[in-house]
Amino acid sequence: MLEECGLPYRIQSIDITTNAEQLTPEYLKINPNGKVPSIVDPDALNGMGIAMMESGAILIYLAEKVGRFFDPHDRYVILQWLMFQMGGVGPSFGQAHHFMRAKKDEIPYGTERYGKETRRLYGVMDRRLGESRYFAGSYSIADIAIYPWVWRHGWHRVDLAEFPNVKRWYTEVGIRPAVAKGMAALDPSRLRAIAAQKTAPAVS
Numbered sequence: 780m781l782e783e784c785g786l787p788y789r790i791q792s793i794d795i796t797t798n799a800e801q802l803t804p805e806y807l808k809i810n811p812n813g814k815v816p817s818i819v820d821p822d823a824l825n826g827m828g829i830a831m832m833e834s835g836a837i838l839i840y841l842a843e844k845v846g847r848f849f850d851p852h853d854r855y856v857i858l859q860w861l862m863f864q865m866g867g868v869g870p871s872f873g874q875a876h877h878f879m880r881a882k883k884d885e886i887p888y889g890t891e892r893y894g895k896e897t898r899r900l901y902g903v904m905d906r907r908l909g910e911s912r913y914f915a916g917s918y919s920i921a922d923i924a925i926y927p928w929v930w931r932h933g934w935h936r937v938d939l940a941e942f943p944n945v946k947r948w949y950t951e952v953g954i955r956p957a958v959a960k961g962m963a964a965l966d967p968s969r970l971r972a973i974a975a976q977k978t979a980p981a982v983s
Contacts, residue, residue, distance in 0.1 A: 780838055780923050782957035782964075784845045788818075790964060820844075835865045838920040848923065853915045860914040860921035863903075864928070871896045872928045875935035897935045901942045904929075908944035918952075926952050930962065 781788045793800050793815050800806060801813045810817040810832040818837055823829040823844075831837045838861065842849035849857060875897045878889030904925070907914060914921040929949050932939055939946040952958055 780841050780848075780920070780961070782961040783923065783955075784841055784847065786841070786845070834869075834924060835861050838924055842920050848918065848920045850915075850917055850919065853917065853919065857915040857919045857921050860907075860919075861924055864921065864924040867900055867903075868925055868928050871900060872931070872935055876931065879936060880934050894936065897937065901937055901945060905942040905944045908948045912951075913948065922948075922952055926958065927962070 793806070795801055795815060801810070801815065806817075807813055809819060809830040812832060814832070816834055816837065817830065817832045818841075819828065819830045820840075821828040829840075831840050839849065871893055874889070875893040878886055878893055882889070904914075913919065914925065926949070929939075929945065930953075939949060953962075
């Protein structure tokens with residue numbers, strides 16, 4: 780979203796696997812829920828600055844800041860599909876990742892439950908994208924919210940060939956220069972390098 784908006788930004792890597800960095804008093808001032816993502820915009824509110832948590836809220840904030848990707852004529856359609864991501868895609872795909880990939884000893888019940896729901900959600904998306912080029916007419920924060928989850932389709936064992944409308948949309952969104960650049964910014968090797976810079980001793 781930051782690349783799409785053309786806004787300058789600096790990535791701060793947070794290792795959420797340790798339950799340490801995201802629970803520090805400093806980070807909890809930014810995000811009281813101790814999760815990612817979060818942003819801090821020092822230029823907001825006439826220079827007073829603002830800290831934002833929750834991806835949906837961040838996307839709405841940035842869209843309104845630059846006046847793009849949140850067409851007022853499609854506002855409520857966009858919000859519906861954004862909430863679809865927040866309440867359905869994110870939680871269900873995330874659980875599928877846990878039971879299918881992160882858990883060392885796979886639990887069949889979890890795999891079946893969340894795998895089935897994940898495929899159901901793909902069916903919802905496929906029907907919608909059979910009616911509309913993007914989720915809410917024009918390219919919007921709804922597409923920006925959903926794309927990274929579909930990007931991990933291999934993690935939740937979904938073959939996009941089974942959902943041709945999703946595949947068409949996924950390919951089209953993925954070749955947008957800002958999307959390609961933004962996804963590359965989150966490459967694990969790059970994030971490890973950023974984390975190493977935080978812990979490197981100062982050089983005098």
